[in-house]
Amino acid sequence: MKDIKSNLIYIIDINKYMSNDLPITKVLNCYELLNTILSHMNNFDDFIRTRLVNKIFNKVVTDYLSKSVNNSNILSGKGTFIPINYCWYCNKSNDLTQINYCQDYHPRRIIIVCKNKICMKIAYTSYLQESLNIDKLIILSKPILIKECIIPRSNGTFNQATINQDYLAIIDNKIHIKVDFKENDNIYIKCCPIIKLWEINKGAVKEQFADLILDIKKNGIRYLPFFNKIDTIKIQNYVQNLIDDSNEKNLFI
Numbered sequence: 001m002k003d004i005k006s007n008l009i010y011i012i013d014i015n016k017y018m019s020n021d022l023p024i025t026k027v028l029n030c031y032e033l034l035n036t037i038l039s040h041m042n043n044f045d046d047f048i049r050t051r052l053v054n055k056i057f058n059k060v061v062t063d064y065l066s067k068s069v070n071n072s073n074i075l076s077g078k079g080t081f082i083p084i085n086y087c088w089y090c091n092k093s094n095d096l097t098q099i100n101y102c103q104d105y106h107p108r109r110i111i112i113v114c115k116n117k118i119c120m121k122i123a124y125t126s127y128l129q130e131s132l133n134i135d136k137l138i139i140l141s142k143p144i145l146i147k148e149c150i151i152p153r154s155n156g157t158f159n160q161a162t163i164n165q166d167y168l169a170i171i172d173n174k175i176h177i178k179v180d181f182k183e184n185d186n187i188y189i190k191c192c193p194i195i196k197l198w199e200i201n202k203g204a205v206k207e208q209f210a211d212l213i214l215d216i217k218k219n220g221i222r223y224l225p226f227f228n229k230i231d232t233i234k235i236q237n238y239v240q241n242l243i244d245d246s247n248e249k250n251l252f253i
């Protein structure tokens, strides 16, 4: 830890001499230098925290997180008969943590790993890929702000529902929001197209959906940086579909 700290101070000092009008070669050299130093940093939490130092640190860390993981390294989340005493990637038994599948009901899938940078990256990548490929969900880096809304039911009525704020669902290449609603003391799950929710809700909630759709159109979906490049392209295509769809209906004119 002491070594990491002294390295960091060294990097921050170098950083003092950087400015926006540096020639690109100097910026690249600094990127390479940081890349080399940070590659020796093993604790995941310390590594992630360096993103906050400035834009170049952020880029080095984000580039590392979004690099593809070899398919043979992918871990699979488990919901029952879970070995919890060792890291599922490196087998070490200290400094363990768990990645929860926020979309699951009990028994919720989890992955157990240690806080080593590589183990954590593989765990997060596995979780995101499984969520996207099997559950058709994009896990967001920031939760959706809307908590509750009205949803349409297949019998033509409407219900109050609670929104799952941590992810968006992809069904037939369209972006949906997953909600829970209660009826006769039972809890049901439903996925609703984001455009439909904008159409049927009223007042402040309608405005919140309009803001969310505009934000997606303008900035894309803010997904976790652990998605690999192919997944990122898939997500961008989904967003394009959403934009094409909303243009058709002249949503904002």
Ligand SMILES: [Zn+2]
Binding pocket: 087, 088, 089, 090, 091, 092, 113, 114, 115, 116, 119
């Ligand atoms: Zn490990």
